[in-house]
Amino acid sequence: MTSVDHDSAYSWLRLVLTLAIAMVANVGMWAIIVIMPAVEAEFGVGRAEASLPYTLTMIGFAVGNFAVGRAVDIWGVTRVLVVCAFGIAAGYGFAMASGSILALSLAQLLVGFGTSVGFGPLIADISHWFMKRRGIAVALVASGNYLSGAIWPILLAGILEDSGWRTAYAVLAIATLVTVIPLAFALRRQVPQSAHDLAEAASVANAQSSGLSPRALAWLLGLAGVGCCVAMSMPQVHIVSYCVDLGYGPAVGAEMLALMLLGGVGSRIVSGLLADRLGGVRTLLIGSVLQAIALVLYLPSDALISLYVVSLVFGLSQGGIVPSYALIVREYMPAREAGARVGFVLMATIMGMALGGWMSGWIYDVTGSYEMAFWNGIAWNGLNIAIMLWLLGRSRPRRVLQPA
Known part of the structure; x- marks a missing residue:
């Protein structure tokens, strides 16, 4: 047993890759907030009804942190990330096809569940690769959630104004697939x-x-x-x-x-x-x-x-x-x-x-x-x-x- 297993150069490289995944995977819980005014206007609903998709997103996100985290313990982070990436993209697709606030809310439940892979499960995974610097490693991966909320609304603002929220969701679906899946395969290495x-x-x-x-x-x-x-x-x-x-x-x-x-x-x-x-x-x-x-x-x-x-x-x-x-x-x-x-x-x-x-x-x-x-x-x-x-x-x- 050697100290190279923890806090190694590979551990820090894995941290960078994990943070990049978190900044893309976590956008699902912030995107619904960004599009909420457009959704309220399109479906002609009140503020409480327009908030329902966000509520379902957070329920899916909460349950997913436990269920997806358990899946990572069993099957490893790479397989689970790939499955969740497809799940997030499918959720965006169902949301784009929704014709009512209820249909959108159900789609957001799937988005929230898949998005959870970018928080607790990634935090748990990176914690295996550090001992002496585990605190800062966990903190940086957890920051991916906040950074996602700070960066993506700005990136989506122009798309929302020019093409509407459905186009913004199409962009997010593609970005999730082309970013999360390749980076997931870069995390195939197992903890010694x-x-x-x-x-x-x-x-x-x-x-x-x-x-x-x-x-x-x-x-x-x-x-x-x-x-x-x-x-x-x-x-x-x-x-x-x-x-x-x-x-x-x-x-x-x-x-x-x-x-x-x-x-x-x-x-x-x-x-x-x-x-x-x-x-x-x-x-x-x-x-x-x-x-x-x-x-x-x-x-x-x-x-x-x-x-x-x-x-x-x-x-x-x-x-x-x-x-x-x-x-x-x-x-x-x-x-x-x-x-x-x-x-x-x-x-x-x-x-x-x-x-x-x-x-x-x-x-x-x-x-x-x-x-x-x-x-x-x-x-x-x-x-x-x-x-x-x-x-x-x-x-x-x-x-x-x-x-x-």
Whole structure:
């Protein structure tokens, strides 16, 4: 067994290829947001009905993170990427042929399921190739999701204006096939058994120190993920509506959302570097505390400049939280189950986003303001902090040294 199995030159090359795949595969969850106004106008539906395709996309994305991650554990990342690429393209095709909002929503369910391969499953796969620098590797691959959301809407804007959303979806279908499939075959190399054995020894040592079974820890992390992402969803889902209520208009809210996403990319990179020194639990705890502080700062902030600043602070605080869950899974759970375990926990975080987005809207309808919605997010964030403190108090992540 040698150290060449982890953190090698090939590991970094694989990281670059994986990030490229993530930036294309993840576009499915952002494309529906971009075309939503055109869909609403074409089908003559209300705002709630026009949001249904996005809801189905996120449900497919959430379930896919677990199901596709489990498939990667069984069949390997290359085969699953190829199948999902065809699935994403087929989803775009069904969407282009849809004649109603319901048909489009069902097509988006397939798009969301296939798109999930670009998040949790790729994060789990790259984690096998790193030990010393696993934190930054996971963070960079996770950033592919945010980068996809920042880049593709700009690329699609001209196509949408000139040719409509169906043409934009045709472009995305072709881009997915010609990009993801060739790059997938470049990832055919398997993780050496020696690397699996080394990672397994480290996770066993950490699991024994925590006194929790993998299943118990997965459910605990899932609960924590719901808590932090209910909190996270309040600004991300409702910042545009919040700005409209304050009289600043939707364009300003969109700019604040972009600031959050860009800040999130920076946060993920910094958190990855930090996790390589402190471990996943401490890094997640730091991010969660900073997110709670940012949510509190929203309460007195209704001036334009202060909202821009707080939105950037929020993005810089929360971006590294979700990748940290993947790191905790890899630190405490068997390597052979990485795809399914990472996928399950990330599925819980996505469900937390969906729950939090709805819950904040419901609180607004009841109270007529977002103030209690912010407090609700802070309370759920407290649940996440409590779980991380409890887990940190029970265990100390240990590294298994590689033989010379």
